[in-house]
Amino acid sequence: MSPVERAACLIQQADALIVAAGAGMGVDSGLPDFRGKDGFWRAYPALREAQIDFENIASPAAFHASPERAWGFYGHRLALYRETVPHRGFDLLRQWGDRMLHGLSVFTSNVDGQFQKPGFDQAHIHECHGSIHHLQCLEPCSQEVWLADSFQPDVDEQSCQLRNPPPACPACGGLARPNVLMFADWGWTDQRTEAQAKRQQAWLCAVTQPVVIELGAGTAMPTVRHFSRRVIHQHGGRLIRINPNDCTVPTRLDAGLPMGAADGLAAIAKVLGAEWSSAAPEGGDGGH
Numbered sequence: 001m002s003p004v005e006r007a008a009c010l011i012q013q014a015d016a017l018i019v020a021a022g023a024g025m026g027v028d029s030g031l032p033d034f035r036g037k038d039g040f041w042r043a044y045p046a047l048r049e050a051q052i053d054f055e056n057i058a059s060p061a062a063f064h065a066s067p068e069r070a071w072g073f074y075g076h077r078l079a080l081y082r083e084t085v086p087h088r089g090f091d092l093l094r095q096w097g098d099r100m101l102h103g104l105s106v107f108t109s110n111v112d113g114q115f116q117k118p119g120f121d122q123a124h125i126h127e128c129h130g131s132i133h134h135l136q137c138l139e140p141c142s143q144e145v146w147l148a149d150s151f152q153p154d155v156d157e158q159s160c161q162l163r164n165p166p167p168a169c170p171a172c173g174g175l176a177r178p179n180v181l182m183f184a185d186w187g188w189t190d191q192r193t194e195a196q197a198k199r200q201q202a203w204l205c206a207v208t209q210p211v212v213i214e215l216g217a218g219t220a221m222p223t224v225r226h227f228s229r230r231v232i233h234q235h236g237g238r239l240i241r242i243n244p245n246d247c248t249v250p251t252r253l254d255a256g257l258p259m260g261a262a263d264g265l266a267a268i269a270k271v272l273g274a275e276w277s278s279a280a281p282e283g284g285d286g287g288h
Helices: 003-013 036-043 045-049 060-065 067-083 088-098 191-204 223-235 261-272
Strands: 016-021 104-108 125-127 130-137 176-180 210-215 238-242 255-257
Touching: 003 210, 003 238, 003 255, 003 261, 016 088, 016 223, 036 045, 060 067, 067 130, 067 176, 088 104, 088 261, 104 191, 104 223, 125 191, 130 191, 191 223, 210 223, 210 261, 223 238, 238 261, 255 261
Parallel strands: 016 104, 016 210, 104 125, 210 238, 238 255
Antiparallel strands: 130 176
């Protein structure tokens, strides 16, 4: 049995789908890859010129030192994520989860909000590093988190500078920042993410035969891989690891696919057939 065929069997046998997604999940939708300075600076040449790397710009200190530049970076990302169309793999995952007894739950280290676009239930998404589509006070003056929908960034991409006024905290009037976990970040308001984690844990307690599909999660930032390992250890089930660079899996009962996220999911879908790429069976509740 090939790894793709094994992956299809694991999906057919599962009572719940757990999606564990790292940065590689969004790359196939055309989002930039920030791995290494070269990858980051290709996306932001103005920061290369200023010799500012990802860890320096993605920090609260950057907002204190130069709000226009920090929001130039995050404002550009916010606009990009709003415009990005998720690849077909997102729909496949949602459709597979719809067919399972307990549905699906998502754990992602990505802050791009791409799982919400194709109709994943917001109540079953855990964004462990927060969401760029939400804001908080930079100080912070409170633990409040609010949607960034009203903020429309106007960014000069040549200089990576925000041209319009940055968002303000509605409570104190001070500078607002994205509600994402940054580097050297002691002011992140994590209440929204903690609530997501509690909902996910409660859901996990009800499943008995889950399958974890891990996508684009590397070892340099192993947050997603640690989650996959913890879920399998605590709740049983099997792992499908889709990664073009390191798809090694714990046992021969698991499946490792040396592919990108979109290609790997499409290969599994081909084996599963049309039935598994359609709506949930009549009488099923979809679960998510």
